[in-house]
Amino acid sequence: MTKTAVILQPGPIFYDVFLGCLRVIGxxxxxxxxxxxxxxxxxxxxxxxxWNGPKAKALxxxxxxxxGEATFLHLYAERIRREVA
Structure with missing residues (x-):
């Protein structure tokens, strides 16, 4: 049986992680x-x-x-791992 390809969408995952973090901090x-x-x-x-210009990157x-960068990167990486599992 072939395994279906996983298509990662890093932008929507970034957005989901950010929204989740905002909810956690109230x-x-x-x-x-x-x-x-x-x-x-x-x-x-x-x-x-x-949008991927300089203003979007700064935002x-x-x-x-x-x-917090460490928190965000940890959660983002965990979400990516779960997407490909």
Missing amino acids: TNLRDWCAPHGVTPTNAKSAATGA RQKMIDEV
């Missing part, structure tokens, strides 16, 4: 966006990779910094 995307001067739609576009870094 906030949500809309509340996070307001002080950062972005709309939830723009934040989602940057997080999923729909993704802010997202990672918000929850």
